[in-house]
Amino acid sequence: MRRLLEIQKRLLPDLNEQLRKRYTILQQIGLSRSIGRRTLAASLGWTERVLRAETNFLKEQGLLTMEASGMRLTDEGRRIVEEIEPIVKELFGLSELEEQLRQRYGLRQVTVVVGDCDQSPLAKAELGRAAAAALRKYAVPEGIVAVTGGTTMAQVAEQLVASPQLKGTLFVPARGGLGERVELQANTIASAMAKRTGGQYRMLHVPDHLSEDAYQTLMQEPNIREIVELIRRARIVLHGIGEALVMARRRQVPQETCEALLAEGAHAEAFGYYFNRKGGVVHKMPTVGLRLEDIDAMDTVIGVAGGASKGPAIDAIMRSGHTDVLITDEAAARAILEQQAPE
Incomplete structure (x- = not known):
């Protein structure tokens, strides 16, 4: 696993950054249980436009839902966060x-x-x-x-x-x-x-x-x-x-x-x-x-x-x-x- 991650860092550095960005979004939504896009963008120091594109993608993947009260993780989203945490630790x-x-x-x-x-x-x-x-x-x-x-x-x-x-x-x-x-x-x-x-x-x-x-x-x-x-x-x-x-x-x-x-x-x-x-x-x-x-x-x-x-x-x-x-x-x-x- 470690060797594979090292190769990925060298050959696909952009992929690592994308993974970190999307993992961070899911992790932060999970911690807050429900959060609005504007609040999350401010917390991450991102523009709402950048965050909107990423959260729309994650919604399409069935990892989060968007409700009037804010964004929430789906059961699949929570499972993904738990499963990739060890990989994220190694990768970053x-x-x-x-x-x-x-x-x-x-x-x-x-x-x-x-x-x-x-x-x-x-x-x-x-x-x-x-x-x-x-x-x-x-x-x-x-x-x-x-x-x-x-x-x-x-x-x-x-x-x-x-x-x-x-x-x-x-x-x-x-x-x-x-x-x-x-x-x-x-x-x-x-x-x-x-x-x-x-x-x-x-x-x-x-x-x-x-x-x-x-x-x-x-x-x-x-x-x-x-x-x-x-x-x-x-x-x-x-x-x-x-x-x-x-x-x-x-x-x-x-x-x-x-x-x-x-x-x-x-x-x-x-x-x-x-x-x-x-x-x-x-x-x-x-x-x-x-x-x-x-x-x-x-x-x-x-x-x-x-x-x-x-x-x-x-x-x-x-x-x-x-x-x-x-x-x-x-x-x-x-x-x-x-x-x-x-x-």
């Missing part, structure tokens, strides 16, 4: 990117999806779908899954469905999250994941960052201590990755702390810890929930992040050595591999 070099990243960081698994989350919300939906598939792969019935907050984790929740692997799963927030937008809080996302999979959830109603005195006081509360102990029994952690200063400002961290993070060389954030380019911890926010020593004891830690702008942050978190599985997109993968290793 995604399999090679996955292996390069896996070896670079010594990871158990890397999944790279098509697109750039910085440019397309539908690419982020595909990232969520891939992360949901990874969660199903590593989950065990009746297990505990800890999740962080953020826009990417919200997309993972949106793509989850009930499955045997997630039967009876208890979803819990990895740490306190009050202070962020409600829909992006870990509590909200844990609840959404439970509802979509038929599982259960528990919430941790404490602020995202605390003073040391407040932290010590909260940890004396029996109800808080009980939930934290439950969180620390999770065997799977699903987490996003953020740029250090972007995350600090989003969480309304004081200006003096932001300046300290900059001076300390903070490059990325995950789990409430701030890491430098080499993956070393340079700052920790006092927060109730998982600690790095808890995360290191987990069976599977799944990091999910995409977009070319996230490349340096992803690199820093992967260098820290706390993640087993990486789900990212093509733009971030190329950005990571193009940058030089820190001295």
Whole structure:
């Protein structure tokens, strides 16, 4: 198969581009379930004229339908997308990117999806779908899954469905999250994941960052201590990755702390810890929930992040050595591999 694809790339390069274009259309329609042509054209950065010609062809092939509410995949269209995904990965070099990243960081698994989350919300939906598939792969019935907050984790929740692997799963927030937008809080996302999979959830109603005195006081509360102990029994952690200063400002961290993070060389954030380019911890926010020593004891830690702008942050978190599985997109993968290793 690999040799055949190499020959095709050399003899029929235009065919590869056509395949990518039509696969992308079908994939994006499938992710959105129903979408108008104008909206899809804007998401892909194409003109409506170009998209109209391609979607008319795909309709004639019986792969999609056009309704007043938007375009939808037919059963045959969904089957085609599933069957050609491995071929597309090989053809577009995604399999090679996955292996390069896996070896670079010594990871158990890397999944790279098509697109750039910085440019397309539908690419982020595909990232969520891939992360949901990874969660199903590593989950065990009746297990505990800890999740962080953020826009990417919200997309993972949106793509989850009930499955045997997630039967009876208890979803819990990895740490306190009050202070962020409600829909992006870990509590909200844990609840959404439970509802979509038929599982259960528990919430941790404490602020995202605390003073040391407040932290010590909260940890004396029996109800808080009980939930934290439950969180620390999770065997799977699903987490996003953020740029250090972007995350600090989003969480309304004081200006003096932001300046300290900059001076300390903070490059990325995950789990409430701030890491430098080499993956070393340079700052920790006092927060109730998982600690790095808890995360290191987990069976599977799944990091999910995409977009070319996230490349340096992803690199820093992967260098820290706390993640087993990486789900990212093509733009971030190329950005990571193009940058030089820190001295």
